[in-house]
Amino acid sequence: MSTIADVAARAGVSKATASRALSGRGYVSEETRLRVVNAADALAYVAHSSATSLATGRTQTVGIIMPPVDRWFFAELLAGIQESLFALDYDLSLYGVPEGSETRERLFESVLPRRRFDGIIAVGIQPSARELEKLQRTGRPLVSVGPYSAGSSSISIDDTAAARIATEHLIELGHRDIAFVGGSTDSGELSFGDARRLDGYHGALHAAGLSAHARVAGATPTMPGGYTAAAGLLGDRRRRPTAIVGVCDEAAIGAVIAARRLGIAVPTELSVVGIDDHEHAEMFALTTIGQSPREQGHEAVRLLTLRMKEPDAPLEHVAAASALVVRSSTAPPR
């Protein structure tokens, strides 16, 4: 196996220069960099990253903890994190966290504390106090993506405001019978972010003197969840709401599909608004509160690199951008 000395000799540079050229850390001229890279290629040289890591104390690796990624939000967010880490030449170690399982306990109690990262990004996992303590005891910078922020820098949209603005949009159009689809999850528990969205819905109704009209249809935050809950709401002609706020676009799209199946025209007989601006929102002409999880991924990496440079800097809590996108799933009631 070739060593860095072999590469340096072939390229006619010092070992230190060869090392800088291959690691991308520290200045070398473009011409020298190319000469070293060609020498390394010719010798099939592979940097012994463990040795590098022992020497520098850095792993060039960031640990990502997130639920299994079968939803648009997480996939987009992960893509954003990947883009930023790749540009910075960091590796990404991915840990899935199934809710409430033994795997989760093993992850926090024994796996993560024994792994070495330069930093950790926790996405949508709502760590318990004990889990957070375990993460903090590792002494590595930690950034959370999501609406909980004790003990870490964090980024998320203002979920309460997002749902309030979505509901206010319907109230301004003249709706009074506005239902919320998405009041529960599979386990019967609301995620912290979804609970805030429910708060925002209630807050908007309350401010408009419409609290007596509040109606929440429990649904998992998925298309089938929204479909089933909306089908239940819309089945009884006399008690049918004139508008629906979906806890997320997937639930709202499920509601649009349910309405179409029941022969209820959107938006003339039913208005529907979501939260996310999901990749399918445009196809369903869905009015929604847009956010960009991909940009949140970039931002999470930026927050983490700041903390890696200055571990004692004050925690930052960044409110990600979100804004009403009006398409044609909402209109005044008949």
Add this chain to the structure above:
Amino acid sequence: MSTIADVAARAGVSKATASRALSGRGYVSEETRLRVVNAADALAYVAHSSATSLATGRTQTVGIIMPPVDRWFFAELLAGIQESLFALDYDLSLYGVPEGSETRERLFESVLPRRRFDGIIAVGIQPSARELEKLQRTGRPLVSVGPYSAGSSSISIDDTAAARIATEHLIELGHRDIAFVGGSTDSGELSFGDARRLDGYHGALHAAGLSAHARVAGATPTMPGGYTAAAGLLGDRRRRPTAIVGVCDEAAIGAVIAARRLGIAVPTELSVVGIDDHEHAEMFALTTIGQSPREQGHEAVRLLTLRMKEPDAPLEHVAAASALVVRSSTAPPR
């Protein structure tokens, strides 16, 4: 920072025993393991994985190369890979591969060859001959998930057979005017797997003497792609097909939604069949060819661990299970 010697002293065992207990490799009694783990916890000991790695030559890390995961198939597959690797105490380093970008070149030319893994799983990326050579030069075991297998063990469904069986199901119901939705991608190129599915469609028509009826509507393999292509096909009343084969469930679901919007009843006026058994297939009562990407993820890890144990064993090509799932989106033509 505590060392393994501190942990061993506190637990009253040898360094070798403490190391075995914490790494999970090699036998120690459950009682000893607990004593060592408690000592490590008390000392906030974190194994210096770089040092472990230098000593053993192993990294306990598997590199995963896959496109950004915004589709059900990839998300499920990744979840399966995560489950299996976590059970084996391996870390997962994730590399996203945007098609045809400079990032892709940098990944294969300089990033992957300089990283250390015990093995690599490449998912849905169709490596070029040069990329494959780069991966093989690293000398690490390689497993592919997808219908291409030169130079690596591999697993995928038989895409040709899946589309042929889907098309034969429609022919057996009495359909003759059967269109295929999904003849292109964003870049104008068909992925290798989708090209095989198109072959399977043509093969079934040919065998039934229906080649003159073949009609392919170009569509990206997504719900909006299927929606747009099907809307085009179904718009002209006189030339409307009586059945559609979707290149995947997402495209097929897009076709079902397009039919509903145009007031065309599924299945009485139009039959639709997909491939995948996507998480939304049941909600749309979609007849499909089911496969389990999660199980394929488990299988990919099994193939990789086999190759890590015996690098010179012959390559294995595993055909993953797939089977017709009949729901109510298909019926005889009127």
